[in-house]
Amino acid sequence: MNRLPVADRGTVRRALRDMISRHRRAVGVVLVLHGAAALAGLAPPWLLGTIVDRVTAGATVATVDRLALAIAGCVLASALLSRFAQYAGHRFGERAVAELREQFVTRTLGLPVSVVERAGSGDLATRSSVDVATVGTTVRDVVPTIVIATVQLTLLFGAVFLLHPLLGLAALAGLPSIVAVTRWYLRRASSAYLREGAESAELTETLTTTAEGARTVEALRLTDERVRHGTTRVTRVWQARRATLALRTVFFSVVEASYPLPVAMVLLVGGYLLSRDMVSLGAVVAAALYLQQAIEPLDRLLQWTEQAQRGFASFARVLGVGLVPPEEPPGTTAPSRGQRLVVRGARFSYAGGHDVLHGIDLEVQPGERLAVVGPSGAGKSTLARLLAGIDAPRRGVVSIGGRPVTDLDPAERRRRIALVTQEHHVFIGTVRDNLSFAAPDATDEQMRAALATVGADWYAELPDGLDTALGDGARQLGAAEAQQLALARLVLADPHTLILDEATAALDPSTARRTERALAAVLVGRTVIAIAHRLNTAHDADRVAVLADGRITEIGSHDDLVAADGAYAALWHSWHGQADER
Numbered sequence: 001m002n003r004l005p006v007a008d009r010g011t012v013r014r015a016l017r018d019m020i021s022r023h024r025r026a027v028g029v030v031l032v033l034h035g036a037a038a039l040a041g042l043a044p045p046w047l048l049g050t051i052v053d054r055v056t057a058g059a060t061v062a063t064v065d066r067l068a069l070a071i072a073g074c075v076l077a078s079a080l081l082s083r084f085a086q087y088a089g090h091r092f093g094e095r096a097v098a099e100l101r102e103q104f105v106t107r108t109l110g111l112p113v114s115v116v117e118r119a120g121s122g123d124l125a126t127r128s129s130v131d132v133a134t135v136g137t138t139v140r141d142v143v144p145t146i147v148i149a150t151v152q153l154t155l156l157f158g159a160v161f162l163l164h165p166l167l168g169l170a171a172l173a174g175l176p177s178i179v180a181v182t183r184w185y186l187r188r189a190s191s192a193y194l195r196e197g198a199e200s201a202e203l204t205e206t207l208t209t210t211a212e213g214a215r216t217v218e219a220l221r222l223t224d225e226r227v228r229h230g231t232t233r234v235t236r237v238w239q240a241r242r243a244t245l246a247l248r249t250v251f252f253s254v255v256e257a258s259y260p261l262p263v264a265m266v267l268l269v270g271g272y273l274l275s276r277d278m279v280s281l282g283a284v285v286a287a288a289l290y291l292q293q294a295i296e297p298l299d300r301l302l303q304w305t306e307q308a309q310r311g312f313a314s315f316a317r318v319l320g321v322g323l324v325p326p327e328e329p330p331g332t333t334a335p336s337r338g339q340r341l342v343v344r345g346a347r348f349s350y351a352g353g354h355d356v357l358h359g360i361d362l363e364v365q366p367g368e369r370l371a372v373v374g375p376s377g378a379g380k381s382t383l384a385r386l387l388a389g390i391d392a393p394r395r396g397v398v399s400i401g402g403r404p405v406t407d408l409d410p411a412e413r414r415r416r417i418a419l420v421t422q423e424h425h426v427f428i429g430t431v432r433d434n435l436s437f438a439a440p441d442a443t444d445e446q447m448r449a450a451l452a453t454v455g456a457d458w459y460a461e462l463p464d465g466l467d468t469a470l471g472d473g474a475r476q477l478g479a480a481e482a483q484q485l486a487l488a489r490l491v492l493a494d495p496h497t498l499i500l501d502e503a504t505a506a507l508d509p510s511t512a513r514r515t516e517r518a519l520a521a522v523l524v525g526r527t528v529i530a531i532a533h534r535l536n537t538a539h540d541a542d543r544v545a546v547l548a549d550g551r552i553t554e555i556g557s558h559d560d561l562v563a564a565d566g567a568y569a570a571l572w573h574s575w576h577g578q579a580d581e582r
């Protein structure tokens with residue numbers, strides 16, 4: 001499995017710098033407000049120290065009252081300022097997160113389909129849910145908290161220095177153990193959290209594929225094997241989490257034990273200085289109070305540093321999605337003569353596997369109907385994906401109108417070729433939203449006409465016409481209706497080549513019949529390559545290609561192939577016999 005890339009540290013730093021510089025003003029306001037709040041918070045300990053000194057010197061109750069009132073005023077001002085600062089901080093955070101989500105969606109939608117498929121759904125799912133959310137909290141809560149704590153700490157320690165430089169030095173002397181353990185932790189945390197993220201992705205992947213393939217798992221009696229696989233993954237996640245937990249355990253215990261150190265140092269040195277009359281008692285009291293006050297922001301800073309680490313790791317994974325090279329080399333979009341679909345010597349293997357297509361040669365004329373038949377696993381769906389340009393052949397070429405399909409830019413490719421499978425997703429939104437993906441410029445009239453073409457008679461009963469909301473909690477479409485909506489999208493996109501891969505295979509017979517009628521309306525005037533699971537489709541086609549084991553073994557009209565009495569003829573007789581008996 002090829003995981004999506006992860007951005008390196010430099011890229012993450014650049015992205016962060018960009019984010020901050022885009023919101024320069026907001027960040028500035030947040031910093032100024034927090035700085036002001038922290039400054040107002042510095043006054044009370046100093047005032048308290050002053051009270052101590054004045055009382056020692058025999059001051060009156062009135063002086064003490066005045067100073068106490070000033071303390072109350074400062075506390076109030078500090079509270080108000082930090083409230084506004086937090087508000088501004090969260091506004092900035094929410095904006096930045098919204099931008100990030102939008103960028104993520106744009107990047108994800110721009111990923112080449114083949115890259116997404118190779119990366120597995122778990123990786124992308126984890127990145128779009130867990131990682132984007134982690135980055136969200138980091139930007140919204142963690143970064144502002146760290147900024148506030150840093151500002152407060154700088155001011156508090158600065159204030160101790162102002163009281164007396166030796167007191168300041170004493171306070172700093174309590175810090176080395178905290179700094180050392182933090183560095184130790186940070187060096188290990190980033191990769192440990194990246195590993196945790198990757199293991200979670202693997203687990204999600206394993207569990208979703210097991211759940212999605214539940215029937216297959218049952219049918220092939222793979223239950224034990226899947227359970228074992230799941231257990232392995234769970235164990236790995238557990239190990240990864242235990243590793244990060246071990247880091248946290250050491251880190252936080254050392255830090256907790258180190259908190260009282262600066263206060264203790266200041267009291268020791270303060271006592272000595274006091275005995276020599278170098279500082280006042282008030283100054284020592286104020287310094288001790290400052291350092292007591294510093295414990296809280298220091299604690300916050302360290303707590304959130306670990307959050308920031310997770311955020312950094314998640315951000316690297318989110319940004320990584322943007323590192324996949326874009327789908328197109330757009331090339332020249334000059335209109336090309338003829339739309340002949342030509343396959344020459346196409347070989348293909350799924351990542352790391354052996355070839356499943358061994359040199360396919362095929363030409364399809366504009367307007368032709370080609371049916372492809374063959375046993376399960378012959379490579380029919382794979383061929384369909386190559387024809388639609390979703391995957392590129394390992395060797396050889398698939399071209400339309402003389403240009404390799406994978407060279408067409410995505411918009412142009414959609415206009416030319418569409419692959420129709422059994423999957424029809426109805427997006428949450430209105431009918432119009434669902435149709436305009438295919439043709440952003442389509443008028444309401446064209447949309448209604450497209451729905452009529454595919455026989456979507458349910459449209460007439462919709463309360464709000466094209467504005468009717470679809471999806472969860474709104475109008476739910478049945479399987480046939482969803483198919484018709486998808487087909488109407490196709491009518492609007494108007495590709496001249498359609499590749500049908502068992503588009504109706506999974507539907508119940510009556511739905512399938514309705515869908516086939518709708519499909520027939522869509523096929524008119526287009527080149528059609530149909531992977532056929534019912535031989536009457538092959539019978540009605542202009543030509544039939546038999547694919548076996550990654551090779552085209554027979555190709556020709558139905559009548560010719562029956563006359564040739566080969567594999568197709570055998571298939572036809574056996575199927576026809578069954579059909580007659582019914």
Ligand SMILES: Nc1ncnc2c1ncn2[C@@H]1O[C@H](COP(=O)(O)OP(=O)(O)OP(=O)(O)O)[C@@H](O)[C@H]1O
Nearest residue numbers: 350351353356374375376377378379380381382383
């Ligand atoms: N995503 C994949 N990764 C690896 N191997 C794959 C993948 N998809 C298909 N294959 C393998 O490629 C071969 C051709 O598969 P393909 O799906 O093209 O067959 P098919 O003719 O469409 O079969 P069916 O009639 O069952 O749909 C098979 O051996 C299959 O196991």
Ligand SMILES: [Mg+2]
Nearest residue numbers: 380381382501
């Ligand atoms: Mg198939």
